[in-house]
Amino acid sequence: MELLGLFVIASMPVLKVLLIAALGLFLAFDRFSILGEIARVHSNKLVFFVFNPALVASNLAKTITVNSFLTLWFMPVNILITFVIGSALGWLLIKLARSPRHLKGLIIGSCSAGNLGSLPIIIVPAICDEKGSPFGAAGTCRTYGLAYASFSMALGSVLMWSYTYYIIRLSSTETQEKPQADSSGLLNDQDSNEETPLDLSVPLLLSSTECSFEAPGSQILVSSSNSMTKILSRRIAQCITKFAEKTNLDALFSPSTIAAIVGFMVGMIPPLRNLLIDRNAPLHVVQDSVYMIGEASVPTQTLIIGANLLRGLKGSSMKLRVVMGIMAVRYIILPLLGIVIVKGAIHFRLVPVDPLFLFVLLLQYALPPAMNIGTMTQLFGAGQSECSVIMLWTYASASLVLAFWSTVYLWLVAS
Template sequence: MGFVDLFCAASMPVLKVLIVTALGSFLALDSIDILGPSTRKQVNNLVFYVFNPALVSSKLASTLTYESFKSLWFMPVNILLTFIIGSGLGWALIVIAKPPQHLKGLIIGTCAAGNLGNLLLILIPAVCKEKGTPFGDPNVCYDYGIAYASLSTAIGAVFLWSYVFNLVRVFSDHSQHSGHNVVTRIEESETRAEDLTQSLLPSSTTSVNTKIKVKVILGKMKQHLGNFSRQVNLKAVFAPSTLGAIVGFIIGTIAPIRRLLIGTTAPFRVIQDSASLVGDAAIPTVALILGGNLLRGLKGSGISLPLVFGIVAVRYVFLPLCGILIVKGALYLGLVHADPLYLFVLLLQFAMPPAMNIGTMTQLFGSGESECSVIMLWAYGFASISLTLWSTFFMWIVG
């Protein structure tokens, strides 16, 4: 298969995303104001709570089975590696650039968390419809591609809201004060516990000494775990998309439930069809919101462009190169099956732009909002070139 054919097959899906994104930016202009800030917020809530969960659950339920899930076990490992490697590269960038304290969580988060959900759900179906791809029948490619992208969405959401959410929180100004107070309270309680231990310890009874020390250690551990559980937002971990994935997984892998809902002869297939109908609205809606949100980056902020370009280099140069080594190594060791589409999705997970939900996190904590908008503007601007080139190269590798 020639380079020109692969390049055309890779560029068309990216161009489709750019066109819909540009439309979203146009609708969000002050002179148009169809997709203004308040409207975007309401539509984003609709996508977050309704469209995305319906899309993820319906596509996973229809394409995922227990047998197929066993062959996809490497995807969570692959996504975890993108977060680990991205975090390491982001920390190295912080050491070099020395940004303000409140931006450190944002920088590590944008380097670690790629757009593993919505953008894949747009790109993969579009890639399957193009001629000249190495993925075979377009309909089969579409069904399995949506399943791979849906699973990526669910896993990525868990890592994003459990790791990056708390990372941004910790490095925000408010969280710095909260974290300091928590540490201070822990240290004070430890000091009081040690003083109490010293006052109660009989000098002549070793067994009593040991029992009291064990009780004090257990008390400290319980206190640390309690403080940790209060600090980590477990509700955010179980985002609607994650719950939708759980529902889809249960329906798809449990045969009696699957027979009730999935298939042309299923008695309750109308439920699955309705969920699929609602979920399909997520793909264009997300692209429109993305375009509207990127307008905020045009206003600029105090973040330096070298730092922004450092994040772009991490996401579009170093991470994809690491991804090639990891996926090819996993294929060589027999950890993944030689399905071109599956390998393509695994590789693409290393080359995605930063997750848009990071902007939501900065809004929530009131720290780094304008800087995040600038990062997203440049990152998604370069994504049109980067995704096309890397997609072409990835297709050549897997084909």
């Protein structure tokens, strides 16, 4: 296929997203106030609790079987790689840009967590509908493309509300801690000047002090293997408890994640599938109704994305070099590394040679930061205005960047 033709195919879905997002931004202006602050909150709740779960459950139930599930095992690994590499690059950006302490979690989160939900669900089916798409029949491509994108949304939600949530929470906790005054009423110079580094291993491994089981002043003497086993089990239980306290488990098991589990169960358990999915199924009207509700997710999310950019237009004290660094990580370094990683997976036969599946894997490296990062900064009160500026510039440039990388990815998977 000609490169120009691929660019047209890739540009059309991005242009649709840009137009709908621009409408959302227009509706958020104070003169109209159709998508004002309160309206956005209620719309977000509707998308989070109703539209997205319906979209995820209906598409996964329709397309995922036991055999197809076994071919998707590399997607969780691929998404985890994007988070790990993005975190490392974000930490490096913090050191090079000498960013303030209260922005550490925001920068690492913006570099590591991409918009794995709404944008793939918007872009992939739109490319399937374009004439000349390299993914075959539009109907089949759209069905499987939505399934892959829904699985991406569910996995991204789990990592977002565990890994990224904990990093931003840890960073906000560091900035809220103030040096203690000594007996003379003066701050200790060493404490006030010293900057505590953000330990990227904390979200994965809890420190020994957090999992301590010794009561104050007590000593545990291990006299036998039985007592050692009891102590070890108590330590594990304590670590799990501490991790649960520091992780937003309610958001971790979000409605989309639960919907993904339900969708997998319906798709892979033949009695449930025959009851709900097949055209002659007794309860196929339930599946059709859920799918109809899920279709409202894409336009609603796009309008909200545009409306959320309004705060970024008002500006903040965010340094330009930090914003440019985040854009370089998300739009240059990660997409290039993604090509190497996916090509390596193909070489070692870790993934099936399915152009649509490979395109979704590659697309996960070229997405702008997740919008939920803004929710987390609001939750902890750290870097809200700076987050709005990051979202404004990354999403404003996403139209050109996604069109470019989608063209490159289409060329790679079609050749």
